[in-house]
Amino acid sequence: MKARVLIRPKAGILDPQGIAVERALPALGFTGVSQVHIGRLVELEVEDSSQLEPICRTLLANPLIEDYEIQEP
Amino acid sequence: MKARVLIRPKAGILDPQGIAVERALPALGFTGVSQVHIGRLVELEVEDSSQLEPICRTLLANPLIEDYEIQEP
Numbered sequence: 001m002k003a004r005v006l007i008r009p010k011a012g013i014l015d016p017q018g019i020a021v022e023r024a025l026p027a028l029g030f031t032g033v034s035q036v037h038i039g040r041l042v043e044l045e046v047e048d049s050s051q052l053e054p055i056c057r058t059l060l061a062n063p064l065i066e067d068y069e070i071q072e073p
Numbered sequence: 074m075k076a077r078v079l080i081r082p083k084a085g086i087l088d089p090q091g092i093a094v095e096r097a098l099p100a101l102g103f104t105g106v107s108q109v110h111i112g113r114l115v116e117l118e119v120e121d122s123s124q125l126e127p128i129c130r131t132l133l134a135n136p137l138i139e140d141y142e143i144q145e146p
Contacts, residue, residue, distance in 0.1 A: 002108075006114050007114070008114065008116070021115070021117075021132060021133070024132060025128065025132065028128075028131055028132060030124050030127070030128055030132075031120075032119065032120030032121055032124070033117055033118070033119050033120070033124070033128070034117070034118045035075075035116075035117060035118035036115065036116070036117045036118075037115070037116045037117070038113060038114070038115050038116075039113070039114040039115075039116070040111060040112070040113060040114060041079050041080070041081065041111070041112040041113060041114045042094070042109065042110070042111050042112075043081070043108075043109070043110045043111075043112070044094075044106055044107070044108060044109040044110070045106070045107045045108035045109075046105060046106050047104075047105030047106070048105055051103050051105075051106070054103070055098065055101075055103055055106070058101055059094060059097060059098065059101060059103075060094070
């Protein structure tokens with residue numbers, strides 16, 4: 001089965017990529033954009049979906065500074 | 074309004090992060106995982122959602138090698 005994992009910086013953890021995008025937007029003529037957060041998207045095909053949780057914890061996300069959300073269709 | 078942008082390497086474009094994850098998994102004891110693709114997740118708050126498309130093209134994604142998908146709730 002296909003699965004998707006969304007990985008985001010935890011609330012309160014500095015998100016330098018998000019800050020960089022937010023600061024760049026007005027210079028490009030885009031106003032009214034805020035709360036930009038940048039994370040990672042992982043899409044994979046897995047035989048046993050019970051493996052997803054440990055795969056996220058041990059390899060895909062850094063649980064100290066990142067939250068992950070597993071989406072199975 | 075809140076919006077989410079999923080950015081993926083285009084089909085056929087080398088995805089070295091995905092390959093690295095796919096190769097690391099068996100060594101960690103996870104089998105049966107394939108087709109790993111790694112992209113970026115951007116979440117933002119935007120006043121005018123018609124800006125999303127040009128923001129993706131000019132700043133968030135590299136349209137030469139990446140596809141983007143805009144999700145508005």
